[in-house]
Amino acid sequence: MTATLHESEEDVALRRTVADIAERCRSTRAAEVDDHTSCWGALVRSGLTELRGADDDGAPLATVGQVVIVVEEMARAVCGAPLVGTLLATELQRLADVDHVVPDEALTVLLDQELRGLAADDALAWDAGVPVTHAVGLDGENLVVRALEGATGSQDLSRPVAVPAGDAELVGGTLDADARTAFEAFAHVVLAADLLGASGAVLESAIEYAGQRVQFGQPIGTFQAVQHLCARAHVQVEAQRSAVLFAAWSLDSGQGDVVPAIVAKAYGASAAVEVVEKAVQVFGGVAITWEFPAHRHLRRVLLDAEVLGNGSALSGHLFDVVEGRSDGLQ
Amino acid sequence: MTATLHESEEDVALRRTVADIAERCRSTRAAEVDDHTSCWGALVRSGLTELRGADDDGAPLATVGQVVIVVEEMARAVCGAPLVGTLLATELQRLADVDHVVPDEALTVLLDQELRGLAADDALAWDAGVPVTHAVGLDGENLVVRALEGATGSQDLSRPVAVPAGDAELVGGTLDADARTAFEAFAHVVLAADLLGASGAVLESAIEYAGQRVQFGQPIGTFQAVQHLCARAHVQVEAQRSAVLFAAWSLDSGQGDVVPAIVAKAYGASAAVEVVEKAVQVFGGVAITWEFPAHRHLRRVLLDAEVLGNGSALSGHLFDVVEGRSDGLQ
Amino acid sequence: MDFSDSSEIAEFRSGLRTWLVDHTITPEAEESEAMFLKRWHQVLFRGGWVGLSWPTEYGGKGLSNAYDVVLNEEIGASGAPDAPRIGYMGRAFLQWGTEEQRERFLPGLLSGDDYWCQGFSEPNAGSDLANLSTRAVKDGDRYRITGQKVWTSYAEYADYCILLARTGEPGGRHKGVSAFVVPMKSAGIDVRPIVAATGESEFCEMFFEDVEVAEENRIGAEGDGWAIAMMTVAYERGAADVGYLSKFGAALGELRTLVSSDGHVPPLARQRLGELEVRFRVLTEHVRRRLTEREQNDSLPGPEMSVDKILMTDVDQTLHRAALELLGPSVLTTGPGSRWLEKYIYSRAASIYGGSEQVQLNIIAQRLLGMPR
Amino acid sequence: MDFSDSSEIAEFRSGLRTWLVDHTITPEAEESEAMFLKRWHQVLFRGGWVGLSWPTEYGGKGLSNAYDVVLNEEIGASGAPDAPRIGYMGRAFLQWGTEEQRERFLPGLLSGDDYWCQGFSEPNAGSDLANLSTRAVKDGDRYRITGQKVWTSYAEYADYCILLARTGEPGGRHKGVSAFVVPMKSAGIDVRPIVAATGESEFCEMFFEDVEVAEENRIGAEGDGWAIAMMTVAYERGAADVGYLSKFGAALGELRTLVSSDGHVPPLARQRLGELEVRFRVLTEHVRRRLTEREQNDSLPGPEMSVDKILMTDVDQTLHRAALELLGPSVLTTGPGSRWLEKYIYSRAASIYGGSEQVQLNIIAQRLLGMPR
Known part of the structure; x- marks a missing residue:
């Protein structure tokens, strides 16, 4: 299901390109193997991993609105290609005004153990699937890069985490408070788009399933209880979509208001989990099997929800921002 | 609906007596007039206002289990006779080992402005309907009594509050920490019984209404959405009942465990409000009229929920008790 | 994607904000809620803030819908009374009315000089509106109307009523329903206020006994009533269209001020208020998206508005329940007239009026998601 | 009203508590969950703690149901593995079985030497169990059984299966369903483990191809199967009957310890844990009431157990969702095998197995509240 707001022809084409890559990911993936190298290759070939690279003026090559389209579509397939990590790492370098620290490679970000923010020491690299080998982090105001050990898996099956191996190397760029706020706002919107894609897709397939699965002599989708479960979940998906679109527009329009980004992530963090839980309820027993993809969506949204602050933490943070007790930085 | 646990013949008779008084309250009360003096008279004649008076050994005349029966049945009619206030004030005097400070009269308790606990100064008297003229409170460990000004109404339409007029007079009794804990435990159970009665009765009448009200060519009670709304509310009523019965039994069996009382009030404070809200939804528009009694139940449970700590406050308190950080006193 | 032209909107916003500081009114002694809101409507109109998105030829400003959201937001932030909710009545005339009807009724509707009420629901036609009786x-060049309506807000103050009545066969469900403009001073109308559970009497019952209405007061053709009703209720499900964004924004702001008045906000209250802020802002952003879509597609609101109604009700009920808990028993131990309790009780009605929550969820499941009947 | 004889219960409780300190076991390397639970069952049996409320003539202790709750509570508080859940199978033999069946099957069931599984659900008979095919x-003094079962826990380790099969007409719904004891080593049974979403393989599919079962292995008469199934699922809806009180109690205790390990509990965590404590204790108290009622009335569990299932599921899901939030991302960033995530995922199944939440609510509305169909 695409956004009902008009998209430009360019955006429609972009969405179609990404949806094709995601569809190949979905249809070729065996349950046991989580190999997304071919998805990564397709994303690279389409230039989608470079969306937040800097043009000659330091401006990003693509808008946040376009990033949202790409991230949402790939998340619908719960693809494990390290797209989000790379987009965040690229944005970080752009904001710090440094060139690609590891040219032509997948990258990701270094976060503290609680995933609350960028870090350098005692850190782990999130979204560190193949072919990620390095991660970018922050030591005070200084951008650093660290090589990674092999990924150790995570409960988001397609997005392993990895532990840094080498020392942190300074790369010459710095991030002041404003730039850090800008990075967090961008990251919140990207995560919110990931939550939207992963939860929206599983709901759609649950609704389809409800139209086919027969119990008590009729499709379970005819029961009002099942209809209302799906309807409530749909409301939560639409609200997520509105929040993501608005936050992306806010960043792109350059008003520098970070509140919509915090709102999108805070809302998505709780709404997406509830949506997937409802979809699981509609699927019934099959959703509790490893083979069936529902639990991959569930694991994805559970971990996404925690990255850079869960719904609870961000809600409290938002209160401080609104009350003027904080400048938007967490 | 009576408890499904066996009640003794004596208890069954008690419940029937009270249910008759409550039924007269319900059937004779005009919407505009909240005069419960005849209910009060009937309660006095049946000896039900004296249930927690002391016998020769200082033991209460009736068990907490019996008090629960009486309070629940009267709450079903949202009766405004000052029964609960009198029961609490009587228990307070019994625990402080003093004779009736105001013989043969209705009484109530003095609480601080936030209704969190017994008080003497800057206090108000809750459940101060006619014919209450005095209220008992606590100044440190000392029991005091104060005369009241006329009641000023409250949003629980049948239970006005009143402001003390005269000075606080010492009545000679004291309450140590243990006795105060015992009082609060008793009060929590009584309030939980009030919440149970007020919420359970309105749910039953909503279920009955759903069987009669026709929309879309059939009784609304045939719609699964309405059935499930009622079913969930019924679960909350049954759970309230279990918690109240268990807490009453715990106090009566003399094990001195105050935890079940806190649990019953903490659960009832949130569950009862949700039950009445669901009943209001089933009634639809009629429930939003003054004439129809649903809002009286809603107002009753909203205020009950706050007396001596709402669900949120008591849940936090329970954690401390369970962690051994508190002796059960709030 | 653009939600609005930001620089023009920003200018509008700051102008409105300044204006509101000087023009917000408070109720006078003995002034009814209805008359207070009518007076506020007139003040807003004189300031040039009513009919922002209406066509200029009928006295509007011809601006995009986004301006209505800004109006809602700023009114809410300033703590002023609710924005007037006339958009959907105007839309009925623009869509189905004759040119003569538009010229006759729109100016008074826009200026707030005429007060309109809505005669849709009946005792046996609540959520099941198609059951109306x-x-x-038809009697020559007029109609004779007989029946009973209920839940009509402020009918006792109204100059006109948009009334649904059956011109076709009894029991015809959606067919044969027509819409009329009925002057409330017509002979044969009996209005009886219903005291609401809040203690206020916003709602009325209306009894029509052989009330004569001229044929030119029919909106659209015979049988168009159902489409007019559906469009109207779809509008009523939108938080900006009924002015509720401003209502919620004002309530949330006031609540935040009350809770943090001593400079210290306890952690649980901070958390709760933050969560309310998230929900309220998501609703606001969703409304902006809807209005942008409506404008891009040049379309009338349809079944998608049931999504908006669920979101709006959720904010309404969560906000006002939380308010009671955050403000504590003081709002319950006062005598008659506790504003926060009234708002809470009214929020419970939000999942009942305009189609019950159950009906909204049916619409979403069956009409938006295509689930089988 | 009495929930129990407090002094005897107290003595029992303290004896059990002491015993648990010395006897709790931990899984051995490579030991499957099923075999670990079987070993724990046997340890408990040797300690004299299994079959507390079973009749003494079949090896039980003949005590009141309240003792089962205490067993659950103390096992939970000690952090030991779940209490064995055999009560409902024993009850099926006591109620419908022959004397010979009781003597043959109950001792092994009680001691834990025989491991039993349950063949109820089928691919097209989940919540709609009556659709089983x-x-x-009948073939002389035996039956030939053909069909497919699914969601059978630990079938690969089982010695016996209680199986539902249709002896009457196909499509006969509740009629013509019979129950059998099928030795799992019988020819024609193919068991295939299903890997669950947790990564564990607790569930199996079972394929029956012309499996011969002696007539004396039928429980009750032909057609009694539905009543046996309904009694069984009613038991499975009770938190004490399935040993979940102990599971939840242990999880809550562990969670409390983890969150307060550094001596400081943040206000939001304190609040959340307090609310979980309230819900868990209400469930425990509700279970004690149910078991007391069942004993007072000498009755089998019936539709009222759907209330218990809803309460149990609520605790399960609320507790394990809260655990993920309270424990933070560390339980998600670990590699394979995150115990808290597994418990959370399994809690999502709680509103599906044993009759989905929707079915439980239907039962409550129609059978307990008498709402019209």
Whole structure:
């Protein structure tokens, strides 16, 4: 299901390109193997991993609105290609005004153990699937890069985490408070788009399933209880979509208001989990099997929800921002 | 609906007596007039206002289990006779080992402005309907009594509050920490019984209404959405009942465990409000009229929920008790 | 994607904000809620803030819908009374009315000089509106209307009523329903206020006994009533269209001020208020998206508005329940007239009026998601 | 009203508590969950703690149901593995079985030497169990059983299966369903483990191809199967009957310890844990009431157990969702095998197995509240 707001022809084409890559990911993936190298290759070939690279003026090559389209579509397939990590790492370098620290490679970000923010020491690299080998982090105001050990898996099956191996190397760029706020706002919107894609897709397939699965002599989708479960979940998906679109527009329009980004992530963090839980309820027993993809969506949204602050933490943070007790930085 | 646990013949008779008084309250009360003096008279004649008076050994005349029966049945009619206030004030005097400070009269308790606990100064008297003229409170460990000004109404339409007029007079009794804990435990159970009665009765009448009200060519009670709304509310009523019965039994069996009382009030404070809200939804528009009694139940449970700590406050308190950080006193 | 032209909107916003500081009114002694809101409507109109998105030829400003959201937001932030909710009535005339009807009724509707009420619901036609039984019988160049309506807000103050009545066969469900403009001073109308559970009497019952209405007061053709009703209720499900964004924004702001008045906000209250802020802002952003879509597609609101109604009700009920808990028993131990309790009780009605929550969820499941009946 | 004889219960409780300190076991390397639970069952049996409320003539202790709750509570508080859940199978033999069946099967069931599984659900008979299509065809003094079962816990380790099959007409719904004891080593049974979403393989599919079962292995008469199934699922809806009180109690205790490990509990965590404590204790108290009622009335569990299932599921899901939030991302960033995530995922199944939440609510509305169909 695409956004009902008009998209430009360019955006429609972009969405179609990404949806094709995601569809190949979905249809070729065996349950046991989580190999997304071919998805990564397709994303690279389409230039989608470079969306937040800097043009000659330091401006990003693509808008946040376009990033949202790409991230949402790939998340619908719960693809494990390290797209989000790379987009965040690229944005970080752009904001710090440094060139690609590891040219032509997948990258990701270094976060503290609680995933609350960028870090350098005692850190782990999130979204560190193949072919990620390095991660970018922050030591005070200084951008650093660290090589990674092999990924150790995570409960988001397609997005392993990895532990840094080498020392942190300074790369010459710095991030002041404003730039850090800008990075967090961008990251919140990207995560919110990931939550939207992963939860929206599983709901759609649950609704389809409800139209086919027969119990008590009729499709379970005819029961009002099942209809209302799906309807409530749909409301939560639409609200997520509105929040993501608005936050992306806010960043792109350059008003520098970070509140919509915090709102999108805070809302998505709780709404997406509830949506997937409802979809699981509609699927019934099959959703509790490893083979069936529902639990991959569930694991994805559970971990996404925690990255850079869960719904609870961000809600409290938002209160401080609104009350003027904080400048938007967490 | 009576408890499904066996009640003794004596208890069954008690419940029937009270249910008759409550039924007269319900059937004779005009919407505009909240005069419960005849209910009060009937309660006095049946000896039900004296249930927690002391016998020769200082033991209460009736068990907490019996008090629960009486309070629940009267709450079903949202009766405004000052029964609960009198029961609490009587228990307070019994625990402080003093004779009736105001013989043969209705009484109530003095609480601080936030209704969190017994008080003497800057206090108000809750459940101060006619014919209450005095209220008992606590100044440190000392029991005091104060005369009241006329009641000023409250949003629980049948239970006005009143402001003390005269000075606080010492009545000679004291309450140590243990006795105060015992009082609060008793009060929590009584309030939980009030919440149970007020919420359970309105749910039953909503279920009955759903069987009669026709929309879309059939009784609304045939719609699964309405059935499930009622079913969930019924679960909350049954759970309230279990918690109240268990807490009453715990106090009566003399094990001195105050935890079940806190649990019953903490659960009832949130569950009862949700039950009445669901009943209001089933009634639809009629429930939003003054004439129809649903809002009286809603107002009753909203205020009950706050007396001596709402669900949120008591849940936090329970954690401390369970962690051994508190002796059960709030 | 653009939600609005930001620089022009920003200018509008700051102008409105300044204006509101000087023009917000408070109720006078003995002034009814209805008359207070009518007076506020007139003040807003004189300031040039009413009919922002209406066509200029009928006295509007011809601006995009986004301006209505800004109006809602700023009114809410300033703590002023609710924005007037006339958009959907105007839309009925623009869509179905004759040119003569538009010229006759729109100016008074826009200026707030005429007060309008809505005669849709009946005792046996609540969520099931198609069950309505009020009859309009043709008699020459007029109709004779007989029946009973209920839940009509402020009917006692109204100058006109948009009334649904059956011109077709009894029991015809959605077919044969027509819409009329009925002057409330017509002979045969009996209005009886219903005291609401809040203690206020916003709602009324209306009894129509052989009320004569001229044929030119019919909106659209015979049988167009159902489409007019559906468009109207779809509008009523939108938080900006009924001015509720401003209502919620004002309530949330006031609540935040009350809770943090001593400079210290306890952690649980901070958390709760933050969560309310998230929900309220998501609703606001969703409304902006809807209005942008409506404008891009040049379309009338449809079944998608049931999504908006669920979101709006959720904010309404969560906000006002939380308010009671955050403000503590003081709002319950006062005598008659506790504003926060009234708002809470009214929020419970939000999942009942305009189609119950159950009906909204049916619409979403069956009409938006295509689930089988 | 009495929930129990407090002094005897107290003595029992303290004896059990002491015993648990010395006897709690931990899994051995490579030991499957099923075999670990079987070993724990046997340890408990040797300690004299299994079959507390079973009749003494079949090896039980003949005590009141309240003792089962205490067993659950103390096992939970000690952090030991779940209490064995055999009560409902024993009850099926006591109620419908022959004397010979009781003597043959109950000792091994009680001691834990025999491991039993349950063949109820089928691919097209989940919540709608009456749609089952596995056939049992009489052939002299035996039956030949053909069909497919699914969601059978630990079938690969089981010695016996209680199996539902249709002896009456196909499509006969509740009629013509019979129950059998099928030795799992019988020819024609194919068991295939299903890997669950947790990564564990607790569930299995079972394929029956012309499996011969002696007539004396039928429980009750032909057609009694539905009543046996309904009694069984009613038991499975009770938190003490399935040993979940102990599971939840242990999880809550562990969670409390983890969150307060550094001596400081943040206000939001304190609040959340307090609310979980309230819900868990209400469930425990509700279970004690149910078991007391069941004993007072000498009755089998019936539709009222759907209330218990809803309460149990609520605790399960609320507790394990809260655990993920309270424990933070560390339980998600670990590699394979995150115990808290597994418990959370399994809690999502709680509103599906044993009759989905929707079915439980239907039962409550129609059978307990008498709402019209």
